[in-house]
Amino acid sequence: xxxxxxxxxxxGSNMAALIEAARDPAYPAEIVRVISNRPGTQGLQTATxxxxxxxxxxxxxxxxxxxxxxxxATAIEDSGAELICLAGFMRVLSADFVARFAGRILNxxxxxxxxxxxxxxxxxxxxxxxxxxxCTVHIVNxxxxxxxxxxxxxxxxxxxxxxxxxxxxxxxxEHRIYPxxxxxxxxxxxxxxxxxxxxxxxxxLPPTL
Ligand code: GAR
Numbered sequence: 001x002x003x004x005x006x007x008x009x010x011x012g013s014n015m016a017a018l019i020e021a022a023r024d025p026a027y028p029a030e031i032v033r034v035i036s037n038r039p040g041t042q043g044l045q046t047a048t049x050x051x052x053x054x055x056x057x058x059x060x061x062x063x064x065x066x067x068x069x070x071x072x073a074t075a076i077e078d079s080g081a082e083l084i085c086l087a088g089f090m091r092v093l094s095a096d097f098v099a100r101f102a103g104r105i106l107n108x109x110x111x112x113x114x115x116x117x118x119x120x121x122x123x124x125x126x127x128x129x130x131x132x133x134x135c136t137v138h139i140v141n142x143x144x145x146x147x148x149x150x151x152x153x154x155x156x157x158x159x160x161x162x163x164x165x166x167x168x169x170x171x172x173x174e175h176r177i178y179p180x181x182x183x184x185x186x187x188x189x190x191x192x193x194x195x196x197x198x199x200x201x202x203x204x205l206p207p208t209l
Contacts, residue, residue, distance in 0.1 A: 002028060004018070006019075006034045013175065019050050027183060037056075106137060108177075132155070
């Protein structure tokens with residue numbers, strides 16, 4: 001099983017979905033450590049209750065972003081993790097940090113990327129009047145919410161949706177697709193090649209196909 005570190009900043013419901021999936025011994029990944037950039041989060045408690053090792057790397061206790069990221073990288077590498085899942089992790093990672101773990105960082109984002117990068121995605125989807133919203137699991141690159149897409153799920157927008165009602169339906173899809181995406185990457189069924197996701201078996205086909 002591929003060892004995974006999960007990075008959180010708060011509630012940790014996606015982290016909980018990954019932990020739950022990995023309880024199955026047949027699941028190809030194992031959550032070895034949960035790291036929060038904020039102390040005292042609900043997600044840390046959930047991880048502890050599930051018997052998962054936790055660590056806090058408090059960005060507010062670090063004088064510079066570089067020092068925060070060095071401490072974060074150490075906490076990841078010390079855990080033996082080979083993959084990193086950002087799960088509601090609300091710090092933007094530098095190009096240097098991303099390069100250190102190139103192709104090995106996954107993120108879940110609450111929109112159908114490339115639409116609605118950044119924050120307040122549900123409010124912005126409602127304001128834009130889209131008929132379909134959703135969520136995306138992607139590989140993290142140096143550009144915010146722009147890395148190669150692994151899996152997406154679509155959620156129809158209802159006429160009477162509020163940001164809260166829409167976000168609840170999107171979140172349920174997040175909990176479904178994040179464990180599926182992590183499993184596919186851990187098995188090598190999906191992998192980033194030259195900035196695009198290649199499905200196993202298709203990697204060696206000639207470019208004309
Ligand atoms: C999730 O909806 C996740 O997609 C989003 O934050 C929420 C965290 O919830 N992530 C981002 O907006 C990343 N920019 P959770 O802590 O319960 O998983």
